[in-house]
Amino acid sequence: MSTDTTSQPPYTAEKPPLPETSDQLRARIPGWGADLDPADRPSYPRERFDPGATGAHWELPEQQEERWPRERSIEHARLTPVFGTSCPPKGLSGALRKYAYRRHSEAKAAHWLILLAADRVDMVESAVASAARGRPDNPIAETGIRAEISGHGLSSRLGRNRTDVGHHALDPIVVAGPWVAGAAGTAYLLRRVARHRRR
Structure with missing residues (x-):
């Protein structure tokens, strides 16, 4: 077409x-x-x-006011008359999203891979911003670990003919992995800073 x-x-x-x-x-x-x-x-x-x-x-339709340059697919000749404004792009994640729309067609894997990467960067940016405001993320409450312990997590997974049993062993890695990696990275940086100050 x-x-x-x-x-x-x-x-x-x-x-x-x-x-x-x-x-x-x-x-x-x-x-x-x-x-x-x-x-x-x-x-x-x-x-x-x-x-x-x-x-x-x-x-x-009447064109909605564009308060900042909005992303649009390069396949489109103009911005849609109505668009969302609840999540304006910001920081490095916003720059990645703008790049994906500006340079790559939606038919290319690069477009979507960059947007996926932007989502992960946005997650890190949000976690850092929450910590900077004095309200750091709570991995125990926000990842469902508490519900696994108090909400019959094990019994809900076994003997129920669930189709997702195969990846249950990966769930702790997927959920805890980013937190462990982030904690390890933070500890490493703090050690480097402390070692540098002692010199």
């Missing part, structure tokens, strides 16, 4: 024209057009632009 966005602006009521006719696509792609009959598509009523039935009163 063509990704050319210059022929028609995105996010309008009209469905954009296909780069090829239905007959051309059907001849080239086996099985293409299997859902052309509206009776085969439960979502069909939502695909029709019918202001009388839906109450829509615009060709293009």
